Amino acid sequence: MQLVRKETNTELLEGKRLKELEMNSDFVLCKFSDGSICKAGIVIGADGANSVVKRYVERETNTNENSCAAVRAYVEGVSGLQEGTNEFYYLKNYLPGYLWIFPLKDGAANIGFGMEMKKTKSVNLREMFLKIIQEEPIISxxxxxxxxxxxxxxxxxxxxxxxxxxxxxxxxxxxxAASLIDPLMGHGIDKAFTSGYLAAKQIELCFKNNDFSMEYAALYDQSVYSAVGSELKRSKQLVQLINRSPFVINVFAKLAQNKRVFNWLVKVVKI
Ligand SMILES: Cc1cc2nc3c(=O)[nH]c(=O)nc-3n(C[C@H](O)[C@H](O)[C@H](O)COP(=O)(O)OP(=O)(O)OC[C@H]3O[C@@H](n4cnc5c(N)ncnc54)[C@H](O)[C@@H]3O)c2cc1C
Known part of the structure; x- marks a missing residue:
């Protein structure tokens, strides 16, 4: 934002919370929680996991999402951390969920446990997370x-x-907001950048051709999914495979002891 402020002639409205969008024939009315409004030719919903804009798109396109829920804690004094190595555990008693351990500085770690939302309705993720770190033999x-x-x-x-x-x-x-987090590794910053860049290109096209229709905007969907769709789909398939047959992780780990196979796996899985 500092760069935008410094390098461009853009008016930034900061500290505002979008509450609702209202579509009009030639603009979108953005309503904020402080009661203010603004008119926009086009709206980019980059408002994260609980996106107001996504809910609007879901209503308009009659779709809805089946996402993932997670709990996360910062923990000090965890032994066996290796700087630069993120750990993921698919534990057979806790599928289809996974535990992650991301080392931070000075023996601390960001540790969490996530699972598909439709499964979390019947489980208490926080309790499960504590149970894993307190009782699961290879972790506790x-x-x-x-x-x-x-x-x-x-x-x-x-x-x-x-x-x-x-x-x-x-x-x-x-x-x-576009649900672009990698289902295998849980990273989304890279996809946020890619989709942001492609959205900027689409906006340019919309204004140039004066076309703000749903059909024209669908070009954006195509460009995002051709850039990142196959990688995300492959990750999703791997997660499904691991959930169905957790032993494949052990097979991968064995195979990966061979350097050439390891390099091939890294290329295929893109970790
Ligand atoms: C615990 C945790 C660990 C993670 N670790 C990694 C990692 O190691 N590597 C990785 O690549 N990804 C990681 N991710 C995922 C990553 O953080 C996200 O994929 C990424 O931040 C998505 O960027 P975004 O801009 O779409 O959303 P966000 O970064 O969530 O930004 C959304 C912005 O919109 C604002 N906003 C929300 N609602 C409104 C509203 N109504 N009105 C106005 N503004 C609003 C928010 O304040 C926020 O500034 C992690 C996520 C979590 C939760």
């Missing part, structure tokens, strides 16, 4: 001297599950 020994700092926080993780409408008339979705 590393938490003997560990301490959770702050709360165990819950949030939605809009993972990619299938190609969906990520645009509507005068509206485009980016990043988490």
């Amino acid at each position: 020994s590393r938490f003997k001297n560990a301490k959770i700092v702050g709360e165990v926080k819950g949030f939605g993780l809009p993972m990619f599950s299938t190609k969906r409408k990520i645009s509507a008339q005068r509206v485009l979705l980016c990043g988490d």
Whole structure:
């Protein structure tokens, strides 16, 4: 934002929370929670996991999402962390969920547990997470001297599950709002950048051709999915395979001891 402010002649309205969008024939009316409004030729929904703009697109396109929920804690004193190595655990008693351990500085780690939302209705993710780090044999020994700092926080993780409408008339979705998080590795910053860049190109086209229709905006869906769709689909298929047959992880781990196979796997899985 600092760059935008410095390098361009853009008016930034900061500290505002979008509450609702209202479509008009030649603009979108954005209504904010402080009661103010603004008119926009086009709206880019880059408002994250609980996107107001996504809910609008879902209503307009009659789609809805089946995302992932997760809990996350910052933990100090975890043993066996390796700087630069992120760990993922698909534990057979806790499928279709996975635990992650991301090392931070000074022996601390960002540790979390996520699962598909439709499954989380019947489970308590926070309890499950604590049970794993306290009782699961291959994990718990590393938490003997560990301490959770702050709360165990819950949030939605809009993972990619299938190609969906990520645009509507005068509206485009980016990043988490477009559910572009990689379902295997949980990263979404890269896809947020890619979709943001492609959205900027689409806006340029919309204004140049004075076409803000849903059909024209669908070109954006195509460009996003041709850039990242096959990678996300492959990750989704791998997650499904792991959930169905968890032993494949052990097979991969064995095969990956061979350097050439390891390099091939890294290329295929794109980790
Ligand atoms: C615990 C955790 C760990 C993660 N670790 C990684 C990682 O290691 N690597 C990785 O690549 N990804 C990671 N991700 C995912 C990554 O954070 C997201 O995919 C990425 O931030 C998506 O960017 P975004 O711009 O779409 O959304 P966000 O970064 O969520 O930004 C959305 C913005 O919109 C604003 N906003 C929301 N609602 C409104 C509203 N109504 N009105 C106005 N503004 C609004 C928010 O304040 C926020 O500034 C992690 C996510 C979590 C939760």
